[in-house]
Amino acid sequence: MKISILIGTRPNFIKVTQFKKCAAILDPNIKITVIHTGQHYDEKMADVFFKQFNLLPDHYLNIAPASANKQIADIMIKLEELIDKIGKPDLLLVPGDVNSTMAGALFANKSGIKLGHIEAGLRSFDRTMPEEFNRIVTDELTDLFFITEPSGLEHLKNEKRDISKIHFVGNTMIDTMVAFENEIEASPVLKDLGINSAKFVLMTMHRPATVDNKAEFEKLIQLIEHVSINYMVVFAIHPRTIKNAKEFGLYDKITNNKNLICTEPLDYFAFQKLVKNCAFILTDSGGIQEESTFRQKPCLTLRPNTERPITVTEGSNTLLTFDIETVKSYIAKIEDGSYKKGKVPEMWDGKATERILKIISTKL
Known part of the structure; x- marks a missing residue:
């Protein structure tokens, strides 16, 4: 099984650090390919993150700084060129809510590739935030929804998504915190x-x-x-x-x-x-x-x-x-000392990545 993960910003990197490691343990037949769009163009900082996580992308799209419209278009064009060379994955996995996320969703839909969305269903209900639009469009095109918290389930149900495709897995960003404590x-x-x-x-x-x-x-x-x-x-x-x-x-x-x-x-x-x-x-x-x-x-x-x-x-x-x-x-x-203490939410336990891969293995 071939899974491609599309990332573009530092918050994206943090959400996918454990996929290759978990896949190697769970099933050697799962092949993970990481594709970096270059949306965050401070490559010095990006390189630091990749070295810390021991996560070097397999492919770089090297998109240039540009408006959101041009960035999204460039990502789709260069992603198509890359996939033509390396072959279609069984699933394209996109984390978060940035321009790279939505560009990946649009590309997958137009290319007949199944799409998984990490952090699906999150909503601020503030359409002035570009991230909100990215979330909504991405979830409209998603085949497998991986949610971090119960609000994601409620929002997706309200939007009439197929409940059988929604999976409460926890938070992959917490996986990174636990792994590198x-x-x-x-x-x-x-x-x-x-x-x-x-x-x-x-x-x-x-x-x-x-x-x-x-x-x-x-x-x-x-x-x-x-x-x-x-x-x-x-x-x-x-x-x-x-x-x-x-x-x-x-x-x-x-x-x-x-x-x-x-x-x-x-x-x-x-x-x-x-x-x-x-x-x-x-x-x-x-x-x-x-x-x-x-x-x-x-x-x-x-x-x-x-x-x-x-x-x-x-x-x-x-x-x-x-x-x-x-x-x-x-x-x-x-x-x-009167401020609330708070508690760690359910399934924020460092095992979200493992859950996602197990679900993908059974659903594809």
């Missing part, structure tokens, strides 16, 4: 950043609603200034965030704060060591909501919605409007 613990990042206590806050902010608007960016600076009174703040800062800070005339507010450490994108082990050891997390990102829930680490997500509701209903994540006083009140709850 020793490497995460061994990361020297705390020493490298000069952090000698757990009294630091990890921050990631990159969504346009947060950093592309000057008024919102000024609120972000106010929040950093408040938090940094009592904590070191480690800000894993996106290049676009730096660019906007300079354009808004706010860059000095970042560089002059002695309790703020701005880092370039970190390798996986380093970032997970920070998640594991911080006091709490401030974010507008997606994956870290799940990572913090697995670590049972308080996470304040400055967004009105999430496609990962189990991190709120069962986990340690809280959605907040970006109101400084509201955020302060939740930080106070964390500090006085």
Whole structure:
């Protein structure tokens, strides 16, 4: 059996690290081919991730930076050229909700290839997010739905999907955390950043609603200034965030704060060591909501919605409007011990990849 996995961004890489290893153990007749579109074009960082995970793609499509429309078209064209050379797989597996995910789904549909979707059924119900459109289109074309949480099942049922094709398997991103726990613990990042206590806050902010608007960016600076009174703040800062800070005339507010450490994108082990050891997390990102829930680490997500509701209903994540006083009140709850503890969701146990492969073996 031939399975091709299409990845394009760093969050995608994290979700597929265990497939080749699990396939080799479960059934040597399962042949896994990993295809990297190049959607994330920081190849230096991509190479670091691949080396850490011992996951070198078998094929690169090498698409160039471009608009979403051109990227999706280029992926489909180059994927067709590649499949013509190497032969059709029995299944194309796509993780997540990025442009590469949807491009793979469209290609599979037009090429008569069965499609499996990892993280199927997640919905934010916010059509202003490009990821939401990618999720909906991908699930419209999917043959095997692999869901991470019960909300995925409910959404797919409401969309009248075939229940026999929906499989609750757990979270493959957690598989990676479990598999590399020793490497995460061994990361020297705390020493490298000069952090000698757990009294630091990890921050990631990159969504346009947060950093592309000057008024919102000024609120972000106010929040950093408040938090940094009592904590070191480690800000894993996106290049676009730096660019906007300079354009808004706010860059000095970042560089002059002695309790703020701005880092370039970190390798996986380093970032997970920070998640594991911080006091709490401030974010507008997606994956870290799940990572913090697995670590049972308080996470304040400055967004009105999430496609990962189990991190709120069962986990340690809280959605907040970006109101400084509201955020302060939740930080106070964390500090006085009244913030919720959360629990690790069902099947987030490091075995999701194995479950997916067993299902594929029986369904194809």
